[in-house]
Amino acid sequence: DVKVTQSSRYLVKRTGEKVFLECVQDMDHENMFWYRQDPGLGLRLIYFSYDVKMKEKGDIPEGYSVSREKKERFSLILESASTNQTSMYLCASSFPGQGYSNQPQHFGDGTRLSIL
Template sequence: DVKVTQSSRYLVKRTGEKVFLECVQDMDHENMFWYRQDPGLGLRLIYFSYDVKMKEKGDIPEGYSVSREKKERFSLILESASTNQTSMYLCASSTNDQGFSASEQYFGPGTRLTVT
């Protein structure tokens, strides 16, 4: 089974702090994603990485950056946390090998971040 793990289930940070969210997958997937999940807004893509050191902005990249130095690890960085970044953050991974243009995404358990 694919396993996607996230470093924290719950996190509380203060406004202005730099925040790191880590995601690790163990199935050698090429693609990794960071979403935020908010009630009434669904899942919104923050950043996408299709290979080591490669990244693409999603729909809401402002205030975030990412790092992918190793294939299995994708980090989301909040440079200066703000209260409007309080949310549930989901990491996902997928492979390119299934012959489809979009493969199944496997999700982590989520990190609930509260910025006070």
């Protein structure tokens, strides 16, 4: 079974802090994703990585950066946390494979981040 592990289930930080969210997958997937999930808005893509050291902005990248130094690990960084970044953060991974568009994404259980 694919395992996507997010380092924390719950995290409380203060405004202005630099926050790191870590994600590790064990299936040798090339693609990794960071989403935020807010009620009524579904999942919105923050950043996407299709290979080590490769990254691409998603729909809402402002205030975030990412790092992918190893294939299995994808980190999301909040450079200077703000209260409007309080949310559920979900990491996912997938193969690009044949017919990229059809590969399922495998999700971690999420990190609920509160910025005070």
